[in-house]
Amino acid sequence: SSLTIDGVILVDPEVLKGKKAFVQLSCTFRYGREDMDVMGIAFRREIYIAIRQVYPPIQDREQSTHTKMQGKLLRKLGDNAFPFFFEFPDNLPCSVGLQPGPNDSGKQCVVEFEVKAFSAESQEAKVRKRSTVHLMIRKLQYAPENSGTAPSVKTSREFVMSDKPLHLEASLDKEIYYHGEPINVCVNVTNSSNKNVKNIIVSVDQVATVVLYSNDSYVRAVALEESGDAVAAGASLKKVYTLTPLLVCNRERRGIALDGKLKHEDTNLASSSIKTSGDAGGQSGSCSLGHSIAKHLENEKRFLLDKFK
Structure with missing residues (x-):
């Protein structure tokens, strides 16, 4: 309605x-x-x-x-x-x-x-x-009562001088999270390569798309964990990382998107925009929000292995 x-x-x-x-x-x-x-x-x-x-x-x-x-x-x-x-x-x-x-x-x-x-x-x-x-x-939005399938992703990374790749699987336990609710990210790393993984980094990224004269997107990590977990060549690791994006942890950061507020009332980190059938996504003079989970692995260099919404 x-x-x-x-x-x-x-x-x-x-x-x-x-x-x-x-x-x-x-x-x-x-x-x-x-x-x-x-x-x-x-x-x-x-x-x-x-x-x-x-x-x-x-x-x-x-x-x-x-x-x-x-x-x-x-x-x-x-x-x-x-x-x-x-x-x-x-x-x-x-x-x-x-x-x-x-x-x-x-x-x-x-x-x-x-x-x-x-x-x-x-x-x-x-x-x-x-x-x-x-x-x-304020114009607010409410998440649908029935959430969809929990997001998951699988990806691989190949290296020079290595016959076998590194595999990563990551998944969430549900699709919709509310303000202040912890996000559990299940990460499964199978390192069949001859490279050692020295660190696993998981972040919740806020993606703000501002439509004025062009579509400009601004990505900010609103929750991040550098675990320090290592995965040796030929080994594997399965672990759940918990992140909780909160405004109190991002209070002084310029450019973080917030839900609209009235006068001096406090607010929250901005909610993800829910697209509708009549939504003009490219309407000039608007701002839409999305969030993604990013996973970085480090060996000699840091590289982004994958991300999902």
Whole structure:
């Protein structure tokens, strides 16, 4: 089902003095600090805007009332209260932002949603700040109740002067993990080569794809374990590594993607984006998130053996 926003606005007809009252829902992608907005150029892009006229009402109040909460508010606030209702398009991104550095100020790169009520002669007319009220909201997503098959991967690596390869298998115990939940990675290394593996490194990588003028992806390890486990030539190793990606361990790192937050509330590392059938994956002015498990093995050199989502 589609996400919806419903609410009630209270107006004073005497203060409006013949003007109309509107409510606007907007989704904005900001890709630069607000103090960088100079010479009329704003480092922001409106991804979506919808406007509803609530006063004078276009249709009957009962027809415009969609929820029980709206009905209760209308009865409590009286005849000068009017309902409004918005439906989110399926292809809008969720509220997300890239974490600024310790010495950075303002919003750096963020997707945010706002509900704004204003009065004006028309919705195209210039709106004064004193005639406007703003309310920041968050668009969240919920993981499906039924998860799919647990991810797994198999791969091999061949070496010069070695007749047999090195084999790696890795798997997770399930597909979906929630914030703060440990991720168990089962790693099975069969080293049939004549090379010694000196270290096994497992990481959870956050992949943020920012779509503006091109698709730019930023990869950050949000949890990492350098085990120091060795696998001699001709030997094998099977072990479960446990990683727990947490914001508290990445608090000072610039560019880490976070779920959207309101005011000074705390938040989490950004959730993976769930693609829908109506999702415009390449929509300009958006940010999508994914996560992958990467496994590095070290002998004389470190090399990435494989990764999976």
